Amino acid sequence: MCNTCIASIVYCIVQTINYIFLIFVPSETSDVACQWRGYFGYMSISAATYSYLIQAISRLFFSKFSTKYPWLITFKTHYYLILTHWIVVLIIPLSSVITKDIYFRPGLLCWVPLKIKNGSKRAEMILNTVNDKRDLEVFRNIVILLSIYITGGIPTLIFLLFTIEISYLAGIVTFTLAVTVEKICTILLDRELRQVVWNIIFSRNRVTPFENTITLTRHRVNFRRS
Template identity: 30%
Template structure:
């Protein structure tokens, strides 16, 4: 019923591997590299363009920054797996458990960053006069809080040695089985922030509908509808995560009752890595100020060479 996991502290050669390990490993690594470089470019654009120095863009920048850290952790993990597959060895290095912990932590912070964006939009509509809740100090406080929760909630896994080296999947993770740790991890990293984001969206829908029935100024109603549209886009992001991370969630659920496939983590992480690149691109597409900032920069670089040629 429980999956078999073993900790190794040395090399074991001549490990049989499947023919699809290397191609799939290269594909997922490329997805992660593209996602991380794209996130770095977007974060730097937000950081250095003064027109992007607003509270909504601060929250978007937070999402991209944690995406960078998540991407780096996953790139390191995929390189480790790919190297072991290529060399046909089993090897549990000193940082393997930490990579597993950091993956859980950054996943939680990333999902919470989308929740913060939804909450900010909700506050600006429902409590437009409560400027303290909309202030940069309060938003920085919330960002710091989500980071602390994200970094602390899985730290116990390191001290209890629950993150172990899975030989078949060449990765350090919690073993998928019916246990408090798996349920705790799934709720902290995924279920709670995602459900709260969806809850905020539906609360906002109800509020805007009530506004439409009341005697409300046109400008106020249009502004509320515009903010609702932004929250809807955030929910679309979360939906992409939900759909493409479904195999991992399904294997967690099935592990409570049956023996799951030996290479469940390899299969799951293909979908997770594809969802990562989809989310960072869609976030850019949905963030109009960032798109406009990039377009201005592109136009500037295109105009300067033309003027030089004419002169």
């Protein structure tokens, strides 16, 4: 989980920097710099995504192989897992800087561009307007999530700087609490995800198990016969 938190923080920082360049530093038009921003953008996404795979592998080791292969649950094994994870996510997006697929485009993030055939200028203008609104919304969400992670790590930072014992104890709580709050905010900030969760929690259609319905019907029939 700690590796996932670090990967999430890296993702938030990288995407925040990318949006700062997009919104506040439009004068930076270098294709090389844009390629590197695209590289770190794809790298941060891969890091956050594959960190959940590392979590799944770790839990598999603890639940299935801890008795037969106790060395799989040691810190050394997990250090190798984390090291492999970061090596892989650093290699995956290398094509962003090796090829020329990413180049500077005014008002757009440094991603591999989507090629639209037979598109009109009006459709392109509408698409750019929608992208601008979406970029601002995503930037706001990333800043909120990054602030949550930074706040959760403040007690640990205080402990590392001043060696205050109560800060260490508070850091254990706030770090886990920050992850929980981040997940809740992710649901609240995503309109579609929020709607799905709302429908699940407040669903009025109660599902009756099929087997229980058959059993109840049989009891009623037997009661009438008797």
